[in-house]
Amino acid sequence: MKPGLLSAALILAATPLMAQVTTAPTLGPAPTLVLPRVERAVLPNGITVLVSRNAEVPIVEGRLIIDGGARLQGVTPGLAPFAAGTLMEGAGGRTGVQLAEEIDLLGARIGAGASWENFSVSVRAPKRTIDKAMALMSDVTLRPNFAAADVKRLRDLRLVGFLTARDRPTSVASKVFYRNVFPAGHPYHNEIAGDSASVATFDSAMVRRLWTSVIDPRRATFIITGDVTLAEARAWVTAHFGSWTSPANAPTKPAAAAVAAAPRTATHVILVDKPGAAQSVIMIGAPGTNRTSPDYPAIELMNTILGGSFSSRLNDFLREQLGYTYGASSNFGWSPVPGAFLASAQVRTNVTDSSLAVFFREFKRIRSELITPTELDRGKAYIVLGALDNYETAGQVAGAISTSVLFGRPLATIAEEYTRIGQLTAADVQRAAEKYFDPAQMTVVVVGDIAKIRPVIEKLNLGPISVQAY
């Protein structure tokens, strides 16, 4: 039953032989971005409800965001995402299995997680079953079982996960990168999921204590998008989360993150041995900056040209022109506590040193030379027009609103940022490159076959070389 011709096909009337069009078409005016409208309500118990309606598909998406998150996990790295994961292991007297069955029967999905800044419980369901799905979501959020056996089982699974992550060179490189770029005591020093030493100590009481301390309606924002009106959203949230009360004596908001900026350090190289590796995993970077920086548009444009798109310089040289890798890229991690600038590629073992040289050459060049007018225009269009793709589904809109909440800015400010990107000059891009990264202040992590790569990396004289275990 291979393709074959179909009855439905309409054969077009034969047309005279046409000539090939030999020049690129001139395009008409680009569409403009219309950001989704967001409506807001606050319930008596303090929950902020944000609604954006798009009834094209009979689906509703909900994201309950609770201020706080992994930066509150303190001396127990990994506890916040672990607690969020445990919510799904049973709630409201149902076992995890019963819960999973009921969710599937509704054609729904419910998930829970933690980022550095907040906890989130999400729901997605057909309009017809969203009310029932929200009832389950309410149990998950407000009445989790945290049964000792479930906590132990999930804990053991996480420990297996840490073990198998050691086999993946990219996981190893990432872990080593963050623990060296951010000093001990900084939240990003550890992976958000913690490590085996920390996770091995988790028990039901610890999970319950953490969850009880953060679960406060005054810290909660409920984003609902898709086939929903503000009145419906308010009714659902009132029915299922209206009786949720704040814990006694709890602060309205968790304290803002007081994290000292991570210092940049002189460029140094850290090698992790993976004998016989076919490729070296390279990660190069340094502490980045605030998403709320006025330079954000210039940094994003600069990065798009450096390593943020397929045609970017890093990918163009390392993949396309030199064939060293399947792909090279760079990005800035944006979070209220500044994340890292990170450039990376997986390269053939015997070109590890040559690849490092290209990374550093390009870091220097984007600071020393103005980008070309073509790069400037292409980078702007790629960001600004590319954003038209970001608001198509209820899930995308919920995600965009959730990001705007994270940074305490209305969604509409995104449009202003795009306008600013459109006004940037090559000199602005150069200034951003000079200010926000420095090839003399990079942490270089290479996971590969040390016997083969160390002697040639030494010759690059990038900086001191050390070897770390993982």
Added chain:
Amino acid sequence: MFHRTHLLAGAVLLLGAASLSGQGVRVPATVDTLPNGLRIIVHEDQSSPIVTVNTWFDVGSANEKPGRTGLAHLFEHLMFMGSEHAPYPQFDRLLEAAGANNNASTSNDVTDYYEAGPVHALPLMFWLDADRMGWFLPVMDAKKVDAQRDIVKNERRQSVENQPYGLVEDYEPGMLFPPGHPYSWPVIGSMADLSAASLEDVRDFFRRYYAPDNAVIAVAGAVKRDSVIKLVKKYFGAIPRGPGAPKLVPSQPRLTADTMVTLEDRVQVPQLTYDFETVRAWDPDDVTLDVASFLLTGAKSSRLTQRLVYIDQSAGSVYASANNQHVAGYFGIVAQARPGHNLPELQTAIDAELQRLAKDGPSAREMEQARNSMESRILGGMETVMGKARLLNQYYIELGTPDGFQKDIDRLRAVTAADVQRVVRQYLLGPRVVISVVPTGKAATPGVAAQRRSVP
């Protein structure tokens, strides 16, 4: 990563579909054919000012010849290396400058290209696609083949050589399918064959398979069908018809005995892979096998997940999938042991659960859970114009009609518990491929009686 990724063998068929409200699901689409044989599917969706152009060429790794494995995927990379009027690297640069993005993938059966972005870029997408469909050969040279050959080898290193358990991908096809069978080699190809591919191989491949009459273009987005057809005629109309590409012939082998291998890799925990020969896509048992995979590992409450991960706690993960494609199909189960547990233990538990499902069948509640969850999954595929363009093309290639969404739902809703019980008996209890990956030096794990192939 970015771009031009190869699909792991087994394009999973999307099943089930939408409306839990009980209404029919429709994605209205038209099909037109140009005199040169090019077929165009158009679906209008004015909700966002964006468009996706999804082009399927009816060629995949199954069309390759032994000794030239990986050529279909290597060729996919070469399609971005420029054409007569849009020389390299214009393809990516012009699209990015218009705010659009693109990618492609190759499976056993098809090669799939897309551009997506603001709707004003549609003429550019068509022009670039037309130029490489019609004027690829004049500018293709050995240097470009060499450049992409290196990149594809890097891709292979990243996904096979330097990836834990990645070597399974090399062994699995040859164990499931007999020598010469079009699915008996991996999509990514072998390093030796990639080295052997010549400029002449590339030219032959283009002439044979990259003709308008071997392609279908699906356009979904804020467009009008009439203007789309006008543009397609303008840009693609002058490309001559091809010689007629050879079509794949369905061929479903059956294992007559278990075939086993134990491989060593630098991994912390052992992994077991079971594969069973099944049926082709859209065979009456296709969707039933997909339901079976859900009942085994699709949810936390599924049988293998419950048994291995929750009750025995012998596995860290277990995953089942029905991989039913155009020529043949197979059903896979992959489980990773937890430390302190071995693969014979996992085998015993999996065998017992398959026997139990065959003997008693699933409950009515399990069936309803599977159907509802699988239906809901397809709503996701219909939410974006990119998802719709891809599915319209897939349905058209496989069913001859693009709007196959409701048909997909109907066949899912028709699956009964007795059907599941029968397919488990028929396909999942007999001879199988067993691939054990164990930590280096541990190939003699008790009970794993198998030939030993050590991979350095």
